[in-house]
Amino acid sequence: MAEGVAIKHEASQAALQHHFENMEQQREASALGMWVFLVTELMFFGGMFLAYTLYRTKFPAAFASASNHLDLTLGMVNTIVLILSSFTMALAVYSSQVGKRRNQIVCLVLTIVLGLTFLGIKAVEYYDKYEDHLIPGQLIPGRPFKPEVQEPGTPYDKHKLHLLPGATLKNVEMFFWIYFAMTGMHALHMIIGVGVLSVILFFSWRGRYGPEYHNPVEISGLYWHFVDIIWIFLFPLLYLLGRHLEHM
């Protein structure tokens, strides 16, 4: 009872919305809200992870063949870029907590630049797939799925698909469908993340966030790390698993 009376409506706090009792409650609500949202996101990606697991078990050779065709270097660079961006994001949150405005802005800019780098590299990868006729079905009209298959004994050509024994083109197409669905959905989340961070950057340039009030920075950080973690799972599943089968 005493607790209830002691809590005063801190109307003086400009950032406090009218329906919250105090800043602490508001901060707790927004953080919990973001966590609950991320649970939803996890289930959203979960459906695709399930499909991936099912078909990888069903068609291991086709999935390994298709996976080997992906560009490991670009995938690796992108992984590093994304981990770095998570690091700068964490620094941005820290700087806003301790009230270092300049560091906060620098870190946010770095995060956005790294995010855009990731998206740029992803676009290069997509274009390579387009060049090699690997876009599944009629996704791009007039450019059906029709990769060239490397004949055994011919010199290695990185634009040709090296099919392992037991792999069929139809099942390879299935891999690329899942690849585009998962990385495409991930890229969409990255684009939204860059948008959110740009808004955060604008307000932090205006000096809105400091030790008193920084939950928007914090929860955008949570979102950014989540999108990062999705990639941390996508990278080994799509690029690495089955790579050792190349030389069998």
Next chain:
Amino acid sequence: MKAFETFETPAAARVNYINAQYGLKSWLLTKDHKRIALLYLGSISFFFLVGGVYAMLIRLELLTPQGDLLSSATYNKVFTQHGIIMIFFFLIPSIPATLGNFLVPMMIGAKDLAFPRINLLSWYIYLLGGIVTIYALLAGGVDTGWTFYVPYSTTFSNSYVIAAGLGIFISGFSSILTGLNFIVTIHTMRAPGMTWFRLPLFIWAHYATSLVMILGTPVVAITILLLAFERLTHVGIFDPANGGDPVLFQHLFWFYSHPAVYIMVLPSMGVVSELIANFSRKNIFGYRFVAFSSLAIAVFGFLVWGHHLFVASQSVYAGMVFSFLSFAVAIPSAIKVFNWTATLYKGSISYDTPMLYALGFIGLFTVGGMTGLFLASLAIDVHVSDTYFIVAHFHYIMVGGALFGYLGGLHYWWPKISGRMYPEGWGRFSALVIFVGFNLTFLPQFVAGYLGMPRRYHAYPPEFQVFNVLSSAGASILGFGLLIPAIYLVWSMRYGKHAEANPWHLPGLEWRTASPPPTENFLTTPIVTWEAYEFAPPEEMQVIGKMREEAVSSEQ
């Protein structure tokens, strides 16, 4: 009788949430959870009417064994659209988005939901999804059944599958946002003294419902998205031509759509717990069991989807596990039914309209639940799969359960929502008509289905006609019964008797503020010093109230 202390202002010209602001803009841009609840109430009533018209078309067609009123292609569209509209645009948002939206903050003593803007956004998303779906219906309709099974939906159907799917995909986000808002609000916005075990059971039910909403809905969202892309590009992961597995679609679809049944019925159970305790004027029997059984239903509900695949090439061992788990989910439901019955025992029961709906719910839900156990048994399910037995079973849960709870709750909280009383005599009369009409509609379908009448056909062998005539007659009584509250509730908004703050004389927090409530629900933050459903003698309550006042004034 002033049995319970209130936090309301004196009855002088009061500003409440309805008359605080006027004009269309003040409604369309409102962030007040109570106004948003009314926006939802209007829109789901509209969709209920649309779905009802389709139901009437179905019952008219089935009056005679020949397929004479509708062609088979049209009939396919009619039952599909009946299902889509009723499930995604009426039943799923019905209680959470209207009563839940209105009451969750009030019952826990908060000024609003944690995210008012997201709450308004959810209504606009719902509306957008509804408009896209209505477009699909007007442009030519959709004929896949509400289940969208592949490969029919991806490859062979010539109807507006993508538009209808998109509508459902969009409206799914509104239910995710509602669930998210409830979970955060219940965790962080409870008034001082409102501990978890003082929460009304309505809140526990909505917490469990919200868990299902946030965990299940995204899965059906991605499934429908993949389906739409597959239909668009003629290649995808469900396509057998690529080695894809159509059963994967059924798994993903039912992973949401079975728990979705609990999205519909759990809030209803929450309403019924309130009604049974309050209209027996007794503390609920086994509060914690009823509270935790809601969570148990939400958790178990995620583990039983495979019972929709007993005849869909699922392995027999998986079938056995899912059969066992489906039986297990009956336990928490039975706990609720037994505890409600025990609450009635030696209660001082009053048969007001809401209580009639609650008692109806217990009976009908029991029938629906017990026939669900028939369907969870592997062998019987093979016999009655895709017959009218299934149709009757799920209508007992969705109409007899979810709709009865919704109507009961709407009557019970109508004085709080509108500030007016509904006409009690008409209320009881229509509750009775609805109960009779409902049973006449769906009881014969159990028999017809058990005898082998398949669902989803517009023509049937003449020996089933007697059941279908009974059913269609029942449907017209049901339709008539539903018209009565639609008329008198609207009538009462203008001509009804003014409601007091606490017309039922109950201890719940929502009854301790004015009817209709002020915009911020309570003028001062309430301090909760009582248990849920604490029916103490009035003298004792007055003493407690005085003690509280003294404590407050001495601390200020």
